[in-house]
Amino acid sequence: MTGRRDPEGRRRAIVDAASALIAEVGVDNLTHRLVAARAQVPLGATTYYFATLDDLSRAALEHIAQTTVACLRSWAETIESSDDIAASLAELTTRYLADRPSALPETELYLAAIRRPELRPLSRLWFDGLVRLLSEHASPEAATAAAFLIDGAIIHSLSGDEPLDTGGLTAALRSLLSI
Amino acid sequence: MTGRRDPEGRRRAIVDAASALIAEVGVDNLTHRLVAARAQVPLGATTYYFATLDDLSRAALEHIAQTTVACLRSWAETIESSDDIAASLAELTTRYLADRPSALPETELYLAAIRRPELRPLSRLWFDGLVRLLSEHASPEAATAAAFLIDGAIIHSLSGDEPLDTGGLTAALRSLLSI
Amino acid sequence: MTGRRDPEGRRRAIVDAASALIAEVGVDNLTHRLVAARAQVPLGATTYYFATLDDLSRAALEHIAQTTVACLRSWAETIESSDDIAASLAELTTRYLADRPSALPETELYLAAIRRPELRPLSRLWFDGLVRLLSEHASPEAATAAAFLIDGAIIHSLSGDEPLDTGGLTAALRSLLSI
Amino acid sequence: MTGRRDPEGRRRAIVDAASALIAEVGVDNLTHRLVAARAQVPLGATTYYFATLDDLSRAALEHIAQTTVACLRSWAETIESSDDIAASLAELTTRYLADRPSALPETELYLAAIRRPELRPLSRLWFDGLVRLLSEHASPEAATAAAFLIDGAIIHSLSGDEPLDTGGLTAALRSLLSI
DNA sequence: GATGAATGAGACTTCATTCAT
DNA sequence: GATGAATGAAGTCTCATTCAT
Numbered sequence: 039m040t041g042r043r044d045p046e047g048r049r050r051a052i053v054d055a056a057s058a059l060i061a062e063v064g065v066d067n068l069t070h071r072l073v074a075a076r077a078q079v080p081l082g083a084t085t086y087y088f089a090t091l092d093d094l095s096r097a098a099l100e101h102i103a104q105t106t107v108a109c110l111r112s113w114a115e116t117i118e119s120s121d122d123i124a125a126s127l128a129e130l131t132t133r134y135l136a137d138r139p140s141a142l143p144e145t146e147l148y149l150a151a152i153r154r155p156e157l158r159p160l161s162r163l164w165f166d167g168l169v170r171l172l173s174e175h176a177s178p179e180a181a182t183a184a185a186f187l188i189d190g191a192i193i194h195s196l197s198g199d200e201p202l203d204t205g206g207l208t209a210a211l212r213s214l215l216s217i
Numbered sequence: 218m219t220g221r222r223d224p225e226g227r228r229r230a231i232v233d234a235a236s237a238l239i240a241e242v243g244v245d246n247l248t249h250r251l252v253a254a255r256a257q258v259p260l261g262a263t264t265y266y267f268a269t270l271d272d273l274s275r276a277a278l279e280h281i282a283q284t285t286v287a288c289l290r291s292w293a294e295t296i297e298s299s300d301d302i303a304a305s306l307a308e309l310t311t312r313y314l315a316d317r318p319s320a321l322p323e324t325e326l327y328l329a330a331i332r333r334p335e336l337r338p339l340s341r342l343w344f345d346g347l348v349r350l351l352s353e354h355a356s357p358e359a360a361t362a363a364a365f366l367i368d369g370a371i372i373h374s375l376s377g378d379e380p381l382d383t384g385g386l387t388a389a390l391r392s393l394l395s396i
Numbered sequence: 397m398t399g400r401r402d403p404e405g406r407r408r409a410i411v412d413a414a415s416a417l418i419a420e421v422g423v424d425n426l427t428h429r430l431v432a433a434r435a436q437v438p439l440g441a442t443t444y445y446f447a448t449l450d451d452l453s454r455a456a457l458e459h460i461a462q463t464t465v466a467c468l469r470s471w472a473e474t475i476e477s478s479d480d481i482a483a484s485l486a487e488l489t490t491r492y493l494a495d496r497p498s499a500l501p502e503t504e505l506y507l508a509a510i511r512r513p514e515l516r517p518l519s520r521l522w523f524d525g526l527v528r529l530l531s532e533h534a535s536p537e538a539a540t541a542a543a544f545l546i547d548g549a550i551i552h553s554l555s556g557d558e559p560l561d562t563g564g565l566t567a568a569l570r571s572l573l574s575i
Numbered sequence: 576m577t578g579r580r581d582p583e584g585r586r587r588a589i590v591d592a593a594s595a596l597i598a599e600v601g602v603d604n605l606t607h608r609l610v611a612a613r614a615q616v617p618l619g620a621t622t623y624y625f626a627t628l629d630d631l632s633r634a635a636l637e638h639i640a641q642t643t644v645a646c647l648r649s650w651a652e653t654i655e656s657s658d659d660i661a662a663s664l665a666e667l668t669t670r671y672l673a674d675r676p677s678a679l680p681e682t683e684l685y686l687a688a689i690r691r692p693e694l695r696p697l698s699r700l701w702f703d704g705l706v707r708l709l710s711e712h713a714s715p716e717a718a719t720a721a722a723f724l725i726d727g728a729i730i731h732s733l734s735g736d737e738p739l740d741t742g743g744l745t746a747a748l749r750s751l752l753s754i
Numbered sequence: 755g756a757t758g759a760a761t762g763a764g765a766c767t768t769c770a771t772t773c774a775t
Numbered sequence: 776g777a778t779g780a781a782t783g784a785a786g787t788c789t790c791a792t793t794c795a796t
Binding site for chain 1: 241242243245246321324327328330331332334337340341344358359361362364365366367368369370372373375376377378382385386388389392393395396
C-alpha cells in the first residue's frame with residue numbers, strides 16, 4: 039500500500055496493523071508474521087523498523103494510549119458543555135462500548151500493564167486523565183470512585199454479552215459525584 | 218521411577234500449577250513445559266491428563282472460578298455479621314488485593330473471557346455472585362453499580378502500584394448502596 | 397462387546413478391527429489406540445495380546461491373507477462350473493471390486509510386502525493361488541500373464557474412479573488364456 | 576554458516592531427497608527429519624520451503640510423476656524404432672525393474688492415490704500415457720489390457736523376489752496387442 | 755490375567771531473530 | 776536501505792511401550 043519509499047508511512051502502517059491485531063488476538067499472541075500480513079509489508083520490514091517484537095508491541099500500545107488520550111479530549115469537550123455530567127458520562131461510556139474493536143485495545147493495554155510494569159505509565163494515561171477530568175466537577179475521592187465505576191462497567195460489558203444499563207449507570211454516577 | 222500412582226492427586230497438582238502460572242505469565246503464555254516443570258511431573262503427564270492445552274487452561278480457569286466462589290461465600294459471612302456493609306466491603310476488597318498472587322488469576326479469567334466466549338459463564342460467577350450478595354442489602358441497580366466499582370478498583374490496583382484508598386472506597390460504596 | 401472372559405474372542409475382535417483399519421488408513425498408519433477404539437477394548441488389551449504393533453499388523457495381514465484364500469476357493473468353484481472361463485474371471489473380478497472395503501486390504505498387503513520381505517509369503521498366497529487355479533485351464537505362462545492382468549486391473553480400478561470394462565477384460569483374458 | 580544462498584537448488588535438493596525416501600520408507604513414513612538429514616539441510620529448511628509435510632510429499636510425488644513421464648517418452652522412442660513391439664515392451668519393462676530404487680517411487684504414487692484422491696491425476700499420468708502410447712499400435716481395448724498386464728507385472732516383480740520372465744511377458748503382450 | 759497410568763522419544767509446526775544480498 | 780532466506784529453539788501433540796496394581 040505505502041510505496042517502497044515512505045519510511046514514516048510504513049512505520050505507521052505497521053503500528054496500525056499491530057494495534058488492530060492486539061484487539062483481535064491479544065497482545066500475547068502478536069507475531070511478526072501476523073503484522074506483516076495485515077500491514078501488507080514484507081516480513082523483514084517488521085524487524086527492520088522494530089528491533090524486537092517487544093518493541094513493536096510497545097509501539098502499538100503507545101499508539102493505543104494516544105488514541106485513548108484523544109478520546110479523553112473529546113469526552114472533556116462534551117462534559118464541558120453539558121449540564122448533567124452524570125448523564126453525559128453514562129452516555130459517553132455507552133457510546134464508547136458500541137464499537138467493540140475500538141474499545142478492546144485499551145483494555146488490552148490495561149491487562150498488559152498488569153504483568154509488564156514498564157507499560158504502567160501508558161496504561162495510567164486513561165485512568166489519570168479520566169480522574170483529572172472528573173476532578174473539575176467533583177471531589178478527588180468522588181472522581182476516583184467514578185473512574186473505577188466507569189472502568190469496571192467497561193470491562194464487564196466487554197467480557198459479557200449484555201449491553202450496559204445507561205440509566206443505572208447515570209444514577210450511580212450522579213450519586214458518586216456528589217460525595 | 219514411575220511417579221506415584223495417584224491420578225487424582227496428579228490431576229490436581231497439574232491444575233494447581235497451571236492456575237498459579239496463569240497468574241504469573243498470563244493465560245496466553247501458558248505452556249505444557251511450564252506446567253510440567255512447576256507441577257514436577259514429566260512433560261507427557263500434562264497431555265495425558267488434558268488432551269489439549271486448551272483443555273488444561275480451561276480446567277485451570279475453572280479451578281480459579283471455584284476459588285472465587287469460595288471467596289464469595291466468605292465475603293457473605295463477613296457481611297452478614299456486619300453492621301456497616303460499605304466499610305466491610307472496602308475492607309474485604311483491600312484484604313483481597315493484599316495477596317496479589319491470589320487476586321490475579323480471577324482477573325486473568327475476566328480478560329480471557331473477553332476473547333473466549335465459552336469462558337463467560339465461568340467469568341460471570343464472581344460478578345453475578347457479588348451482585349446477588351449485594352442485592353440483599355441494596356436495590357439491584359445499586360448492587361450492580363457497587364460491583365462495577367469494586368471490580369474497577371481491583372483491576373486498577375492490580376495494574377498500578379498504589380495501594381487502595383480504603384476510606385475513599387468506603388465512602389463511595391456507602392453512597393452507591395443507598396441509591 | 398466380547399465379555400471380559402473370552403480371550404479368543406478378544407483376540408479376534410482386535411484382529412478384525414485392525415484389518416478393517418488397514419483398509420481405511422493404511423498399514424503404516426495403524427496405531428494401538430485406533431485399534432483399541434474400533435475393537436472397543438481397553439488400550440492395554442492391544443499390547444497384551446500382541447507384544448508389538450508390528451505383531452499386531454502382521455496378524456491383521458495374515459487375517460487378510462486368509463480371507464483372500466477363502467475368496468480364491470469361491471473363485472475356483474465358480475470357474476469349475478463355468479464353460480466360459482474368461483467371462484467368468486472378468487465377472488468375478490468386477491464383482492470383487494464392487495466392494496471396495498473388502499478389496500482394499502489385499503492391496504495393502506501387496507504394498508506392505510514391497511518393503512517388508514517377511515510378508516511376502518503372505519502376499520503370494522493370492523497370486524500363487526490364482527496362478528494355480530488358472531493353470532488347470534491354461535499353460536503356466538498363460539496363467540501367470542492372466543494373473544498379472546487381473547491384478548493390474550484391480551489395482552487400477554482401486555486407485556481410479558472408473559469402473560472396470562468387463563467386456564474388454566473378458567476379451568483380454570480369452571486372448572491370454574489361449575497362449 | 577548459512578547454507579548457500581540458492582533457493583531453487585535447495586528446493587530441488589529437498590524434493591529429491593523426499594522422492595528417494597518415499598521409495599525407501601513409503602509415503603506414509605516420510606518425516607521432516609528424514610528429509611532434512613538426507614538433503615543435508617537444517618530441519619527448519621524443510622518447513623520453510625514446504626509449509627506442510629503434506630505439501631512436501633505432494634511435491635515429491637509430482638516430481639516422481641514427472642520422472643515417469645520422461646520415462647514414457649523414452650519408451651515411445653524405443654517402440655517407434657522397433658519392429659517387434661511386444662518384445663520391445665517386455666524388454667523395456669524388464670530393464671525398468673532392474674533398477675528397483677527408480678521403479679519403486681512410481682508404485683508408491685499408485686498406492687498413495689488409492690487413499691488420497693487428490694493425487695489421482697498424478698498417478699494417472701503413467702497409465703494414461705502408456706495406454707496412449709500403445710494405442711498407436713493396437714486397439715484401445717488391447718492397449719488398456721496391455722497396460723494392465725505391464726503394471727501387474729511390475730507390481731508383482733517389486734513385491735516378489737523372482738525376476739520377470741521376459742519371454743513369457745513378450746508372448747502375453749503379443750497376444751494381447753493383436754486383439 | 756488385564757488394564758489404566760505413565761513417560762520419553764519424536765512428529766509437525768511456528769516463529770523471533772539474524773544476515774547475505 | 777530493505778528483504779527474502781535461513782535456522783534453531785521451542786511449542787503442541789501423538790504414541791509405542793512399560794509397568795504397578
